[in-house]
Amino acid sequence: MTMTKAENRVPLRVVNLECTFPTRGGTVQAVSGISFEVRPGEVLALVGESGCGKSTTGKAIMQLPPPTSGSVEFEGTDLTSVTGSSLRDIRRRLQIIFQDPISALNPRRKIKDIIAEGLVIAGVPKEERQKRVEVAMRQVGLDPANGERRPREFSGGQCQRIAIARAIVVNPTMLICDEPVASLDVSIQAQILNLLEETRRTYDLSMLFISHDLAVVNSISDRVAVMYLGRIVEIGDADSVYRxxxxxxxxxxxxxxxxxxxxxxxxxxxxxxxxxxxxxxxxxxxxxxxxxxxxxxxxxxxxxxxxxxxxxxxxxxxxxxxxxxxxxxxxxxx
Ligand SMILES: Nc1ncnc2c1ncn2[C@@H]1O[C@H](COP(=O)(O)OP(=O)(O)OP(=O)(O)O)[C@@H](O)[C@H]1O
Ligand code: SF4
Ligand SMILES: [Mg+2]
Structure with missing residues (x-):
């Protein structure tokens, strides 16, 4: 079978990514020239201690804010050079889930509206929006009857389910997960990890999975990149890196x-x-x-x-x- 161009593409290619922050005390070198790719359907884990630059990398890929230098290519498009509607379309296909689900969700909005946000931006008609929100809620184990409620009525684990529903409702091709279980009770962590793994398989997603916990990463990743003070020091097949x-x-x-x-x-x-x-x-x-x-x-x-x-x-x-x-x-x- 011949592959189409889209299937052939590496979902994410990061080259010489550099992120610095000018501060009063000097320039913080948060990420210093890292390169890696995430291949079709794979989970690449980015691990390292607090402050090594993991979240900065995830945000720079999303262009929130853009990196100081280097390039981020998503499905063949250099994100540092696109703006407006093209960037909006790419943001739909490239979704991010943050560590603290409660602060990532607007407390004043009903959860069905939070989940529908990306569909509104994409101009999806109301009726279809409602259907897709219900499907996404069921997919993550939430009862659609609870759509009228607000985030504070849910536990941390349920809020992370809401965040996952909000991400998948727009049919992304790639998910960046930034410490998605770190703020949750240990008893809930496995449930959310299983849900992410199931979601990845169902939607055939590629994933960049950020974590400081190597044990968490092992159960979900195909390859691992280890970061130290803004650099990648080791990268490879997960099994090879562990063994x-x-x-x-x-x-x-x-x-x-x-x-x-x-x-x-x-x-x-x-x-x-x-x-x-x-x-x-x-x-x-x-x-x-x-x-x-x-x-x-x-x-x-x-x-x-x-x-x-x-x-x-x-x-x-x-x-x-x-x-x-x-x-x-x-x-x-x-
Ligand atoms: N906006 C900013 N201004 C100044 N320094 C920053 C900024 N954002 C991040 N940093 C610094 O950049 C470095 C990397 O931060 P980053 O949040 O990426 O680390 P991390 O690996 O995600 O850590 P953690 O495991 O604690 O989440 C840290 O030294 C941090 O203090
Ligand atoms: S032995 Fe390796 S890790 Fe240690 S300081 Fe030298 S180059 Fe760095
Ligand atoms: Mg972080």
Whole structure:
């Protein structure tokens, strides 16, 4: 079967994305030249500690606000160059779900109107709007009879269902989820994750899934990108990253999630040093070097670039962790 042009397209391609914020104390380097793509139907997880630039990346993709430099290509269109109705149409196909569902929903509006917002913007007639809102509500496990109620009458988990309904009602092709379960009770998290996974399959969505929690990410992602202080330090097939984490930082992060799915990881023996440096003044060379137990002189002098360590798995490190059981454990720069 020949693929059509649209099917052939990478849904999202981010190249050299840079986001800086001028502040009184200097320029915050929130995201410093990251590149990645999200492939058709896949879930790419973006993980890392608080402040590493995950939300800034998600918002810059949505052009809210646009990045300082770099390009964001969505289904073949460079978003940094489109405006007006084209941008509105793209925003329909590219939806975002935020961490705190309660503050993301207008408290004064009925939930059926909140869910219908995107349909109103798209000029969908009222009758069809009502039908589609009902279908979306059922899809996320909400009773359409509750459409007249307002967000404060719902729990955090139900509000996240409302946010998911609002996103899917416009038939998007891609969803950015920014810590969608982080504010929810642990008992509710699995339900919402399952709903997102089910939604992804039903609508054949591609997804960028932002989280600081590697255990959460494992159940849902095909590939993982690990961020540290505005840079991607490791990216690859989720299974490969969990089983053969090559960056010292990824290894340390994984020590706090020793059992992920059916993978049980022995402790890496590596420990973080010091504090997270200020994004106003990141370290020279490798940004992780002030906290890295494996750092040597070259780490301060040369910025490590992403290089393939295994198929579909890249790491940016001068001294990557090599697993001893691999048949071929040659690594670049070891
Ligand atoms: N509008 C802004 N003005 C100044 N600094 C900002 C702004 N937005 C983000 N930052 C800074 O940029 C860095 C990255 O922030 P970001 O919110 O993207 O991190 P994050 O990885 O999403 O963190 P978290 O896990 O806490 O949500 C932080 O140092 C943050 O303080
Ligand atoms: S490049 Fe050096 S400092 Fe950076 S993670 Fe690798 S070993 Fe550590
Ligand atoms: Mg964030």
């Amino acid at each position: 053969h984490a090559a960056h010292p930082y990824t290894n340390i992060l994984l020590d706090s999630a020793p059992t992920v799915g059916d993978v049980v990881r022995p402790p890496s023996g590596l420990e973080l040093k010091g504090e997270v440096p200020s994004p106003l003044n990141p370290p020279s060379g490798c940004r992780f070097r002030t906290r890295c137990p494996r750092a040597t002189a070259i780490c301060a002098e040369q910025e490590p670039v992403l290089q393939e360590v295994r198929t579909e798995h890249q790491v940016a490190c001068h001294h990557p962790v090599v697993d001893p059981d691999l048949p071929n454990n040659e690594r670049p720069h070891v």
